[in-house]
Amino acid sequence: MTLRSMKAPFSLGRPIARISFVMKKRYLFAGLSGIVAGAVATKLLTRPRDVSWPASLDFIYHPEYSWFTTVDGVRIHYQEAGDEKSPPIILIHGFISSSLLWSGVFLPLANAGFRVIAPDLPGYGYSEKPRTGEYTFESQARAVLGLMDRLEIKKAIIAGASYGAAVAAAIALDHPKRVEKLVLIGAVTNDEAKKKLLLRISRLPLIGDILTPLFLGSRWVLRKRMQEMYRRTGTPIDEHMIAARHHLLATANTHRAMIKTARRWSATRIERQASLIRPSTLLVWGDEDSHIPLSQAYRLRDAIPHARLIVFRKCGHLPPAEYPEQFVKLVADFSKAQEPRDQKAQPLEFRSRKTASKKKQP
Numbered sequence: 001m002t003l004r005s006m007k008a009p010f011s012l013g014r015p016i017a018r019i020s021f022v023m024k025k026r027y028l029f030a031g032l033s034g035i036v037a038g039a040v041a042t043k044l045l046t047r048p049r050d051v052s053w054p055a056s057l058d059f060i061y062h063p064e065y066s067w068f069t070t071v072d073g074v075r076i077h078y079q080e081a082g083d084e085k086s087p088p089i090i091l092i093h094g095f096i097s098s099s100l101l102w103s104g105v106f107l108p109l110a111n112a113g114f115r116v117i118a119p120d121l122p123g124y125g126y127s128e129k130p131r132t133g134e135y136t137f138e139s140q141a142r143a144v145l146g147l148m149d150r151l152e153i154k155k156a157i158i159a160g161a162s163y164g165a166a167v168a169a170a171i172a173l174d175h176p177k178r179v180e181k182l183v184l185i186g187a188v189t190n191d192e193a194k195k196k197l198l199l200r201i202s203r204l205p206l207i208g209d210i211l212t213p214l215f216l217g218s219r220w221v222l223r224k225r226m227q228e229m230y231r232r233t234g235t236p237i238d239e240h241m242i243a244a245r246h247h248l249l250a251t252a253n254t255h256r257a258m259i260k261t262a263r264r265w266s267a268t269r270i271e272r273q274a275s276l277i278r279p280s281t282l283l284v285w286g287d288e289d290s291h292i293p294l295s296q297a298y299r300l301r302d303a304i305p306h307a308r309l310i311v312f313r314k315c316g317h318l319p320p321a322e323y324p325e326q327f328v329k330l331v332a333d334f335s336k337a338q339e340p341r342d343q344k345a346q347p348l349e350f351r352s353r354k355t356a357s358k359k360k361q362p
Contacts, residue, residue, distance in 0.1 A: 123257030
């Protein structure tokens with residue numbers, strides 16, 4: 001046999017090296033996956049079950065005005081200020097929020113001559129978060145009405161922000177005699193919010209149960225969300241406010257309530273039946289609202305028989321938080337105004353930014 005006809009000996013060196021490299025990558029991936037899974041599991045398992053009132057006093061704004069009562073077997077936290085004989089106004093917060101939303105307008109509204117009541121809805125803030133709670137717009141409306149009954153308030157100005165505005169609108173539709181006037185701020189009126197990333201994730205079985213708590217419990221995410229508001233208003237970041245909000249969003253019971261709320265979200269009735277809202281209505285919007293576009297405000301204004309729209313310039317989703325002084329004056333003026341009931345209130349003309357003056361005003 002010649003050297004030319006001899007075949008090279010079979011070698012396992014190179015295939016073994018490749019297999020070894022692939023196996024190392026797999027082991028590395030498995031190891032990293034295990035670490036991430038362990039970190040997530042630890043995060044979920046070590047969450048506080050719920051907020052503790054004594055441990056929360058450093059985070060609460062106006063704690064001396066806080067009270068607790070029971071509505072339909074659920075313990076409700078609310079804040080109240082102002083003379084009991086003054087016109088009552090109920091302030092209803094939004095989704096992933098609490099009565100903390102109204103901290104900048106709570107006492108100023110009382111000083112403006114209102115009896116101000118700002119509850120934490122069931123599942124939110126310092127209120128109870130029952131495992132069997134419905135967490136629908138209608139059930140939250142019943143809770144607000146139940147609180148009014150407990151406080152012996154037959155009729156009130158009902159003001160709601162975002163998700164809370166849908167709750168307020170539901171009260172106006174189902175119990176118009178309990179509503180003196182209606183204030184809807186950046187109102188949720190349909191199911192467009194379901195397209196937002198957080199609600200899309202929260203509505204997913206299992207995945208939503210894992211990822212939603214990580215999102216809600218992240219102080220970094222909360223800070224990024226709030227930075228935009230401080231940038232618009234030109235004010236320094238309020239670290240205490242961020243800490244107070246994060247404190248309420250870091251508990252397991254809160255996460256469960258938020259997930260149930262997302263999965264039972266159904267607000268199309270508000271848009272569909274807006275023409276049936278009878279109380280005089282003030283619509284308040286920010287022209288830079290990225291959550292509920294201004295176009296929805298115009299549709300709502302045109303649908304509600306006695307509605308007036310006020311648009312805040314250089315303002316986002318929550319005018320009471322960004323322009324508290326102007327908001328208080330606006331609500332005070334609206335409460336005193338006598339609207340004719342036999343014709344539609346004339347809306348203010350909204351000027352585009354190109355023609356609007358530089359002065360900040362509602």
